Amino acid sequence: MKPVPSLKHHASSYPLDGDFHRYVVESMRSGVITIDKEGRITTINVVACRILGLERARAIGRHCAEILEDYMDIAQLLLDAFHKEYLPCRAEMEVKKKDSRGKTLGFTLSLVRNDENEVIGSAMFFKDLTHVEVIEEQERLKDRLMALGQMAAGMAHEIRNPLAGIEITVDLIKRKTKSKMPDLDEYLSSVVDEVRRLNRTVTDCLEFVRPLELELEPTDIGLLIDEVFASPGLVGDLSRVKINKELDDTVPLVMLDVHRMRQVFSNLISNACQAMPSGGELTVRISTAPAYVAHVMANMGKTAAKGGSPIREFDTYAVISIMDTGKGIAPDILDKIFHPFFTTKITGSGIGLAITQKIVDSHGGVIDIESTVGKGTTFHVKLPMVQAG
Numbered sequence: 001m002k003p004v005p006s007l008k009h010h011a012s013s014y015p016l017d018g019d020f021h022r023y024v025v026e027s028m029r030s031g032v033i034t035i036d037k038e039g040r041i042t043t044i045n046v047v048a049c050r051i052l053g054l055e056r057a058r059a060i061g062r063h064c065a066e067i068l069e070d071y072m073d074i075a076q077l078l079l080d081a082f083h084k085e086y087l088p089c090r091a092e093m094e095v096k097k098k099d100s101r102g103k104t105l106g107f108t109l110s111l112v113r114n115d116e117n118e119v120i121g122s123a124m125f126f127k128d129l130t131h132v133e134v135i136e137e138q139e140r141l142k143d144r145l146m147a148l149g150q151m152a153a154g155m156a157h158e159i160r161n162p163l164a165g166i167e168i169t170v171d172l173i174k175r176k177t178k179s180k181m182p183d184l185d186e187y188l189s190s191v192v193d194e195v196r197r198l199n200r201t202v203t204d205c206l207e208f209v210r211p212l213e214l215e216l217e218p219t220d221i222g223l224l225i226d227e228v229f230a231s232p233g234l235v236g237d238l239s240r241v242k243i244n245k246e247l248d249d250t251v252p253l254v255m256l257d258v259h260r261m262r263q264v265f266s267n268l269i270s271n272a273c274q275a276m277p278s279g280g281e282l283t284v285r286i287s288t289a290p291a292y293v294a295h296v297m298a299n300m301g302k303t304a305a306k307g308g309s310p311i312r313e314f315d316t317y318a319v320i321s322i323m324d325t326g327k328g329i330a331p332d333i334l335d336k337i338f339h340p341f342f343t344t345k346i347t348g349s350g351i352g353l354a355i356t357q358k359i360v361d362s363h364g365g366v367i368d369i370e371s372t373v374g375k376g377t378t379f380h381v382k383l384p385m386v387q388a389g
């Protein structure tokens with residue numbers, strides 16, 4: 001091994017006390033563990049304790065094999081360092097403590113030498129790379145979803161065409177047998193219903209996996225909400241529901257994809273109506289909130305996400321709150337309601353909120369929920385307010 005120059009003649013340029021060195025080690029953003037030649041732990045900094053879940057007071061002075069019994073690979077590396085020709089630099093290892101998730105550590109091993117250049121210990125410097133790995137995995141997932149989207153588009157085409165063929169053929173048979181065989185007519189009608197249902201599911205699936213390309217335009221959200229209430233696409237009975245609109249006139253036009261956002265509000269208003277089968281109150285409120293507040297709330301909230309939005313710079317959210325006095329959402333399903341195909345309704349497909357979230361995400365927005373069982377639910381859709389122009 002290449003001899004390391006002695007530090008002795010530099011000693012006078014290090015007029016620093018032991019405390020300073022301790023602070024340096026403590027301030028390092030990497031985990032540090034050192035052992036002496038007997039294998040006893042001489043240093044373990046705060047980051048190392050955090051990454052490995054160890055207690056420093058218990059570790060110092062004890063043998064590394066005892067303290068690192070859940071991480072024998074680390075203890076072994078530290079002990080082996082004394083005999084190795086070559087020490088790993090920027091290497092990676094997987095470690096796993098019993099009953100907890102595994103971690104990926106990036107590490108470098110060194111020998112500790114005294115002024116006489118004698119080896120007196122070994123040291124490991126390491127970082128928890130698990131988070132980096134998660135980000136990489138998310139990127140890979142994005143790529144896979146993209147590929148899946150293309151495959152789904154192809155499959156949807158292959159499924160929809162024969163479905164259309166079946167529907168037309170059944171219609172022809174219906175016409176030929178009409179009034180002659182009323183029983184058959186009923187059966188054929190249910191075939192058509194099922195075919196249409198299948199077609200809807202395929203369309204919904206496709207909608208969910210397909211990457212969204214937004215066509216942004218300056219939009220008056222109040223008018224958009226009025227349009228949604230007037231549209232025939234709303235599911236649920238509005239006749240027993242009292243509708244309140246609390247629109248803030250000062251909210252300027254917002255850049256958004258009108259068609260997609262109409263779908264968002266239609267889904268949320270439909271859900272609200274469906275949650276109040278025997279009537280209630282539905283309030284739509286439009287307001288604004290500073291973006292940092294919205295972000296903090298989103299981070300604390302139950303469901304929120306930032307998407308790869310084309311919208312980048314903004315400091316205010318337009319907040320569209322849809323409040324109902326319906327049955328509410330039980331806490332144990334709150335995490336699931338955005339999952340595709342999760343539904344508690346007999347006739348629901350469970351795709352409404354999944355698509356809603358995807359659209360809001362791609363606008364760079366977030367969705368927060370407040371819900372109390374038996375009292376009602378509020379969905380807050382927060383959209384970056386990028387003014388037109």
Ligand SMILES: Nc1ncnc2c1ncn2[C@@H]1O[C@H](COP(=O)(O)OP(=O)(O)OP(=O)(O)O)[C@@H](O)[C@H]1O
Nearest residue numbers: 271272275328337343344345348349350351352353
């Ligand atoms: N306002 C609400 N009040 C109570 N429960 C709700 C509300 N909105 C959504 N949910 C719950 O979330 C589930 C998922 O909603 P989502 O809109 O995704 O699907 P769905 O309404 O069941 O079916 P569809 O695909 O027809 O919209 C619902 O089945 C319901 O249990």
Ligand SMILES: [Mg+2]
Nearest residue numbers: 267271352353
């Ligand atoms: Mg729905």
